[in-house]
Amino acid sequence: xxxxxxxxxxxxxxxxxxxxxxxxxxxxxxxxxxxxxxxxxxxxxxxxxxxxxxxxxxxxxxxxxxxxxxxxxxxxxxxxxxxxxxxxxxxxxxxxxxxxxxxxxxxxxxxxxxxxxxxxxxxxxxxxxxxxxxxxxxxxxxxxxxxxxxxxxxxxxxxxxxxxxxxxxxxxxxxxxxxxxxxxxxxxxxxxxxxxxxxxxxxxxxxx
Amino acid sequence: xxxxxxxxxxxxxxxxxxxxxxxxxxxxxxxxxxxxxxxxxxxxxxxxxxxxxxxxxxxxxxxxxxxxxxxxxxxxxxxxxxxxxxxxxxxxxxxxxxxxxxxxxxxxxxxxxxxxxxxxxxxxxxxxxxxxxxxxxxxxxxxxxxxxxxxxxxxxxxxxxxxxxxxxxxxxxxxxxxxxxxxxxxxxxxxxxxxxxxxxxxxxxxxx
DNA sequence: GTCTATAATTGGATAGAC
DNA sequence: GTCTATCCAATTATAGAC
Numbered sequence: 139x140x141x142x143x144x145x146x147x148x149x150x151x152x153x154x155x156x157x158x159x160x161x162x163x164x165x166x167x168x169x170x171x172x173x174x175x176x177x178x179x180x181x182x183x184x185x186x187x188x189x190x191x192x193x194x195x196x197x198x199x200x201x202x203x204x205x206x207x208x209x210x211x212x213x214x215x216x217x218x219x220x221x222x223x224x225x226x227x228x229x230x231x232x233x234x235x236x237x238x239x240x241x242x243x244x245x246x247x248x249x250x251x252x253x254x255x256x257x258x259x260x261x262x263x264x265x266x267x268x269x270x271x272x273x274x275x276x277x278x279x280x281x282x283x284x285x286x287x288x289x290x291x292x293x294x295x296x297x298x299x300x301x302x303x304x305x306x307x308x309x310x311x312x313x314x315x316x317x318x319x320x321x322x323x324x325x326x327x328x329x330x331x332x333x334x335x336x337x338x339x340x341x342x343x344x345x346x
Numbered sequence: 347x348x349x350x351x352x353x354x355x356x357x358x359x360x361x362x363x364x365x366x367x368x369x370x371x372x373x374x375x376x377x378x379x380x381x382x383x384x385x386x387x388x389x390x391x392x393x394x395x396x397x398x399x400x401x402x403x404x405x406x407x408x409x410x411x412x413x414x415x416x417x418x419x420x421x422x423x424x425x426x427x428x429x430x431x432x433x434x435x436x437x438x439x440x441x442x443x444x445x446x447x448x449x450x451x452x453x454x455x456x457x458x459x460x461x462x463x464x465x466x467x468x469x470x471x472x473x474x475x476x477x478x479x480x481x482x483x484x485x486x487x488x489x490x491x492x493x494x495x496x497x498x499x500x501x502x503x504x505x506x507x508x509x510x511x512x513x514x515x516x517x518x519x520x521x522x523x524x525x526x527x528x529x530x531x532x533x534x535x536x537x538x539x540x541x542x543x544x545x546x547x548x549x550x551x552x553x554x
Numbered sequence: 555g556t557c558t559a560t561a562a563t564t565g566g567a568t569a570g571a572c
Numbered sequence: 573g574t575c576t577a578t579c580c581a582a583t584t585a586t587a588g589a590c
Contacts, residue, residue: 151573166463169377172565183575188567190573252460254524255374261523269519300544303511311477315469316462336508340547359555380583391557396585398555 152190155180160201164245168198168253195257202260205246206267213237213272215279223288223342224334227301230276231330234305237272241320244313251314273298289341297341304333360398363388368409372453376406376461403465410468413454414475421445421480423487431496431550432542435509438484439538442513445480449528452521459522481506497549505549512541 148157158180162171173194177184191197213233218226237243250257250264277298284291291297309329312318321329356365366388370379381402385392399405421441426434445451458465458472485506492499499505517537520526529537 248459251456251522299516303515307511308507314459336548340544
């Protein structure tokens with residue numbers, strides 16, 4: 139039985155190459171990064187890169203799968219109290235925004251969107267590993283909250299989609315377009331609060 | 347005084363080249379398109395392309411500016427009646443979705459997002475020509491509706507942002523990721539109706 | 555301005571030694 | 573598996589004739 143590999147200091151050439159490729163692709167996209175640059179960054183020869191990954195496309199796919207799997211795995215809403223609706227929604231909101239607005243998530247979104255015509259399959263992989271998981275977690279909570287009488291929801295799927303849409307807001311798009319940098323945590327909390335506020339105006343127990 | 351140039355059949359080599367480049371870039375992105383391909387498509391030599399545009403980057407920039415300017419120019423909400431709130435919001439909603447979900451808009455979004463690290467300035471150009479215009483039009487209507495007592499809005503800017511976010515919903519993201527094709531108009535109308543419905547639950551005159 | 559032909563470079567991928 | 577050296581195709585950009 140082995141320990142899990144460290145995240146910061148990759149062990150082995152394959153991990154080193156994957157790590158270097160990840161940095162490079164997330165920073166510059168697919169087209170602007172050369173295999174030479176990746177090999178240089180990983181401090182190995184190009185032949186070694188090809189010994190582990192058959193092509194640039196394959197390496198790119200491995201990076202996307204790696205990022206998606208690792209980055210979105212932790213999102214959960216299981217332990218939240220459906221009776222304390224505002225606090226629970228606010229917690230979900232902050233977790234969601236922390237995740238989707240993180241520089242790494244934005245970078246992955248960018249390259250997948252930009253290369254969707256060249257790698258249509260990657261979108262599907264990413265969507266299942268990322269947004270779908272978030273959706274299921276959030277819908278689970280909304281369902282429990284509706285059952286507890288904390289929310290007046292007919293269509294849980296729709297309400298969940300609208301909640302996530304309110305959360306993303308304009309800031310997510312502006313980040314994708316590179317129009318603003320990293321928010322301070324206070325701004326993020328404010329965005330979460332405004333989305334929760336409006337969501338509760340529409341779906342709160344007293345609204346219908 | 348000359349007539350405006352026809353849109354379908356570009357007049358002159360420069361326009362022909364721009365047209366061909368537009369088709370190619372929108373279909374495949376920046377990196378996957380070669381100047382050879384553009385010259386071939388435009389039925390001119392590569393030297394002629396370079397006679398009109400100094401570089402591939404410059405040609406790309408011209409395409410983005412052209413698309414942004416032309417595509418978003420027509421969005422307006424000026425003539426809508428703030429007293430017939432549901433109908434007016436629904437009209438805005440359909441126009442907005444028609445625009446932002448159109449294949450051409452999705453394609454432009456994709457290439458700008460994908461190349462944002464290589465062409466940071468293009469995002470700004472596009473944002474001003476597109477989303478900002480939509481925002482201003484929609485806020486103008488919301489302000490009139492709030493003044494008329496048709497909506498209960500404190501912060502017009504926020505309400506407008508949330509309305510647009512509800513409209514984009516999941517479908518906009520799924521389009522960006524290439525996960526679904528062109529909607530039939532009925533589905534689009536349904537998405538508009540659901541967003542308006544929720545918006546009115548939150549901001550309608552009876553809700554607060 | 556427009557063409558043909560070509561320069562100059564880059565970049566993905568591999569051969570062969572160790 | 574790993575390296576050095578190299579091949580080969582594609583691509584941006586330009587020279588020079590008309």
